[in-house]
Amino acid sequence: MRPTKTVELLVGLFVAAGVLALFFLAMRASNLAEFGGGEGYRLIARFENSGGLKIRSPVTIAGVRVGRVRSISIDNETFQSVVEMVINHSTITLPADTSASIYTEGLLGEQFVSLEPGGEEEYLKDGDEIELTQSAIVLEELIGQFLFSKAEETPDD
Amino acid sequence: MTNRERDAQDEPFVIGRLRHLGRLTLNVFGKLGRGAFFLFWTLLGSREVLTRPGLLIVQLHSVGVLSVLLIAISGLFVGMVLALQGYTVLSDYGAEQTLGYMVAASLVRELGPVVSALLFAGRAGSALAAEIGLMKATEQLSGMEMMAVDPIKRIIAPRFFAGFLSMPLLAALFSTVGIIGGYLIGVDMLGVDEGAFWSRMQAGIDFDEDIVNGVIKSVVFGFVVTWIALFEGYDAVATAEGVSRATTRTVVHSAFAILALDFVLTALMFGDF
Incomplete structure (x- = not known):
């Protein structure tokens, strides 16, 4: 059976539409587009408590997303949380005294790492560690502290 | 009364049941074995498909192109329903901004591959089984063998590859159409912010984890559905009833296989263990 010209055309259109759909999913619906511009570099930060931070949580500077968390593990000696993140844009250089904090987006949103650049002349390189860190705010601890201080305030009669 | 019937009457009830069970088991495993050999010969016949791309193109038309309309319309409605249902729940928590992510994640990970495979089994799988079964019933397949043309290479292999290639494209x-449907309902009708709809989707959907896994799922489903359909047709009893049974079994077995495999694949891909 030889395909007619119409059949060939229709099959061509079908394949093109399918590939286009895949392209749409890749570029429009997923995060593939954000991987442009080089491999980026890794940074490590140790937190007392990384809270609800997850793998692939965003890393931001001044509210702009510049990378993602790649892995979270536990340091067996200090019992700190070791967060490894990848900065996607290799053009972004961070001073050595940059600090990292874990914040929550909105009241119930997901948690992310925020980097605040310092003022030193030297820059962080691939694999370097961020020394200044601030842990995630755990809501239960906060409420506990609040109740505790309230209880102290009230004079007992 | 034949000898065998007399035996069957005399034997105790339990033995009869046991014999029935034994025959059933033998049938099932025999069929599985025939199916495996059938797949093996089909894959061996793939060389024929490469040397005659015309055969493949004709089948891509009847298996793929003719399914496009059904798939697109179903996808549109599934996406629209997802947006409507998702919105009512998400807006209770003030999280309607994540609607785009919810619609896209459910479509790309699960509904896209699974529902399109189920539709594909109903639309293309049943047609393949009926076509091959009728070819067998009217002795066209034996006729080809008489002329020293291998029906597996000439008839089965092109259809197999057409189904196998069409499925990921259809999914x-x-x-895609589902996401557009979700966009129409979510953004245009329910008033979710357009920027949040797309940016939450892009932030949440990972290319490797979600889209590639979805494509892998649909490739597996395409392989299995086409295999079941062609084998049921090829293995059909050469009567009108046999063809009708083969068609029914194709749809039923494909649906089972798709849903069971989907569970296994999901556990492998997204399970945290």
Whole structure:
């Protein structure tokens, strides 16, 4: 059976539409587009408590997303949380005294790492560690502290 | 009364049941074995498909192109329903901004591959089984063998590859049209912010984890559905009833296989263990 010209055309259109759909999913619906511009570099930060931070949580500077968390593990000696993140844009250089904090987006949103650049002349390189860190705010601890201080305030009669 | 019937009457009830069970088991495993050999010969016949791309193109038309309309319309409605249902729940928590992510994640990970495979089994699988079964019933397959043309290479292999190649494309179309449907309902009708709809989707959907896994799922489903359909047709009893049974079994077995495999694949891909 030889395909007619119409059949060939229709099959061509079908394949093109399918590939286009895949392209749409890749570029429009997923995060593939954000991987442009080089491999980026890794940074490590140790937190007392990384809270609800997850793998692939965003890393931001001044509210702009510049990378993602790649892995979270536990340091067996200090019992700190070791967060490894990848900065996607290799053009972004961070001073050595940059600090990292874990914040929550909105009241119930997901948690992310925020980097605040310092003022030193030297820059962080691939694999370097961020020394200044601030842990995630755990809501239960906060409420506990609040109740505790309230209880102290009230004079007992 | 034949000898065998007399035996069957005399033997105790339990023995009869046991014999029935034994025959059933033998049938099932025999069929599985025939199916495996059938797949093996089909894959061996793939060389024929490469040397005659015309055969493949004709089948891509009847298996793929003719399914596009069904897949696209179903995808549109599934996406629209997802947006409507998702919105009512998400807006209770003030999280309607994540609607785009919810619609896209459910489509790309699950509904795209699974629903399009189920539709594909109903639309293309049943047609393949009936076509091959009728070819067998009217002795066209034996006729080809008489002329020293291998029906596996000439008839089965092109259809197999057409189904196998069409399925991921159809699933991608389904997901894409579904996301557009979700966009129409979510953004245009329910008033979700357009920027949040797309940016939450892009932030949440990972290319490797979600889209590639969805494509892998649809490739597996395409392989299995086409295999079941062609084998049921090829293995059909050469009567009108046999063809009708083969068609029914194709749809039923494909649906089972798709849903069971989907569970296994999901556990492998997204399970945290």
